[in-house]
Amino acid sequence: MKPIHFKDYLPNLSIDCVIFGYEHSQLKVLISKLIYKGDFYALPSGFVCYDEDTENAAKRISRSRTGIENLYLIQFQVFGKSNRNGKAFMDKLIELNFDKDVSLADTTGGYDWITSRSVSIGYYSLVDIKQVKPTLSELDESLEWYPIDALPSMIMDHNEIINNALHVLRSHVAEKLNIFHLLPEKFTMKDIQDIYETILEKNYTRTNFQKKILELNVLERLEKKFTGAKNKAPYLYRYNKDASNPVHEVELI
Amino acid sequence: MKPIHFKDYLPNLSIDCVIFGYEHSQLKVLISKLIYKGDFYALPSGFVCYDEDTENAAKRISRSRTGIENLYLIQFQVFGKSNRNGKAFMDKLIELNFDKDVSLADTTGGYDWITSRSVSIGYYSLVDIKQVKPTLSELDESLEWYPIDALPSMIMDHNEIINNALHVLRSHVAEKLNIFHLLPEKFTMKDIQDIYETILEKNYTRTNFQKKILELNVLERLEKKFTGAKNKAPYLYRYNKDASNPVHEVELI
């Protein structure tokens, strides 16, 4: 094990981050594959320092993998089953990667730390996938975007955590105006509609959708976007929460 | 301090329970006043045993104060600021109640336990106030229902926790059909309307409200309720989630 200084962290508490991105009409999650033999896929996770807010721990963990400073971060669920621990995962990892002796000779306390009970706080974040530069941690062999409907089988309860995050995301998307965090600063109406349709798995008629979104008065219309396509160029918009309408956390769609 | 065996519990983690009841057109919260001098008001709180689900810990804590076996319990938020601890509260308590020597002579480890950093998991529950028999713990001088708009000033961040719970409750009430947990088994349409109006601070026209609720097809109409009032007796209803309509977690009002 790497010499992590476990004594700096709160025991029995961990943070799991479900980082959502959007690309090619697909909702995606940032997932790492560990450097060890055995195809271990995991969410960006970590622990909370004694002098660190849980939210800042989640920010730190997400930021270290994405390079994004101020990401939109929501605490969505605690996973607190008494039998929740990394023992099965860790034993499999050791079995496939080390001699028995090496594991017994673990002097960092890492084995006990990972295999003891862990209450996990789940955070999800929404990021502009284009701005993300996936940054491997020392334990990552890869760090890649997986479509929500083609996830690998993951360690511990990480698949369940993602499903839970997705469920919460859907209800938030239907009532708050938060999907803009998945887009670059400037976007077209079609971009927004595609995201809504993807996440909520519904179809909207183009013309009515446009009206409904514009009625919220939170979008600033900018210049047109000339793509080279042989059709009318769509307008670009920018999210502007200080626009005329005070409606922000309201049922939208 | 009472000899609690702190080693049985997960360190740095606590559970705070916001127990909501409803009575006389008021939403109320169950709050204890501690036995110590100094008017210390607190939420029912506790810790998580090593072999106990966090949810079961919240159930145990809520049940021990209310006597209710299967209460409706929702995990709504984690309070994880790094400076969250009971030191200010504890020092004030000791100052007003003990000689300095007594606190220094604390051998149970209680002082350190209470004053060190604590990440709290907030749960709220909805109970039928009539079924609750408030049961004092050994540290409670009283345990009473306080209207949500007449709360005492509480220890630590417990006022903030209640506000947070209320905020989440409001959004849940507006989208789920969960207020039945605040009522006895049989209730009138007026009871439901009163609760919605109280919690959401809105008024509904009686006749339309009745239609909307009945259209959900989750209420069973029972016998009439004769109160002795000189007017038409209203029907009693019972919540029946297995009724004809599959709509359960949908925007209602």
Added chain:
DNA sequence: ACAAAAGTGTTATCTTTACACCCATGT
């Protein structure tokens, strides 16, 4: 008979949906 509140039905209003129509763009 009357007052008070419950239950039902009808109409007006507002919101949502479907779609017709025109417009800009590149070949």
Added chain:
DNA sequence: ACATGGGTGTAAAGATAACACTTTTGT
């Protein structure tokens, strides 16, 4: 000129709100 998709307007359909009307209850 024409195919393609974007923007606007309008009418039909559906949902919501307002309120009149009837019914039941106890004095």
